[in-house]
Amino acid sequence: MASRFFGEFMGTMILILMGNGAVANMLLKRSKAEGAGWMAITTGWAFAVMTGVFTAIACGSPDAHLNPAVTLGFAVKTGDFSLLAPFVTAQLLGAMAGAVLVWLNFLPHWAVTPDPDTKFACFGTAPAIASRGPNLLTEALGAFVLILVVAAMGSKATGTVPPGFGPYLVGMLVWAIGLSLGGTTGYAINPARDLGPRIIHAILPIPQKAANDWSYATVPVIGPLVGGAVAGLLVRLVGF
Numbered sequence: 001m002a003s004r005f006f007g008e009f010m011g012t013m014i015l016i017l018m019g020n021g022a023v024a025n026m027l028l029k030r031s032k033a034e035g036a037g038w039m040a041i042t043t044g045w046a047f048a049v050m051t052g053v054f055t056a057i058a059c060g061s062p063d064a065h066l067n068p069a070v071t072l073g074f075a076v077k078t079g080d081f082s083l084l085a086p087f088v089t090a091q092l093l094g095a096m097a098g099a100v101l102v103w104l105n106f107l108p109h110w111a112v113t114p115d116p117d118t119k120f121a122c123f124g125t126a127p128a129i130a131s132r133g134p135n136l137l138t139e140a141l142g143a144f145v146l147i148l149v150v151a152a153m154g155s156k157a158t159g160t161v162p163p164g165f166g167p168y169l170v171g172m173l174v175w176a177i178g179l180s181l182g183g184t185t186g187y188a189i190n191p192a193r194d195l196g197p198r199i200i201h202a203i204l205p206i207p208q209k210a211a212n213d214w215s216y217a218t219v220p221v222i223g224p225l226v227g228g229a230v231a232g233l234l235v236r237l238v239g240f
Helices: 004-027 038-058 068-078 084-105 116-120 132-153 166-181 191-203 219-238
Strands: none
Touching: 004 038, 004 084, 004 191, 038 166, 068 084, 068 132, 068 191, 068 219, 084 191, 132 166, 132 219, 191 219
16 A cells, blocks of 8 residues: 555644644643643654654655655756645645544544634644735745755765654754744645645634634745745755
8 A cells, every 4th residue: 555645645644643733732721731832832843744754654655745845846856746746635635634633632622722713723824923925934934944954964965864864854854943933933834734734624613713814824835835946946056
């Protein structure tokens, strides 16, 4: 059953289950981790990426992109766009499946959490200060750093990454992005990570849930794709 499509689906599902699960664990009322704070959330997302990458590789996708911006960035770098459509489809479906699992895991907590925006935050991202230009820049910059540094990690100049060590490095990179750049928009840096769970939030029977703010939903989609494409082009021009 292992295949690249299945690997991207499973890896992204685990990414969202663990990442949005970390957010829900720390935001929802009567969770034992409630109030753990930003450091715990960024750490949770770092480990979510690590576990997602390991899962994707084991299930058949050695690329383990888990992110349409990463797939686009490396397509621009190589000039091969053949994986773009199947990977993005798998990633979006995996993100939706992961969001459903987060909802199921915290099923009793939705009703006892009164704030609709808190519940939405367990699915999609929202800016700390709503300003479309700066919000787009933040999302583009975060994805740019992600793709650029991942490519640098695998470059000849930095040496060969020991087998099995790559997922840890990528997790540390996402941790760094969250700690350095993430407080402005919640650092989606991944169109599937935001859009898939946002769709699921709109569908699920969550008590007193917030509106989905579809007017903002383009930001965590377009921003990372632009950042990923620019990073891919830079990597191609520099030659690593």
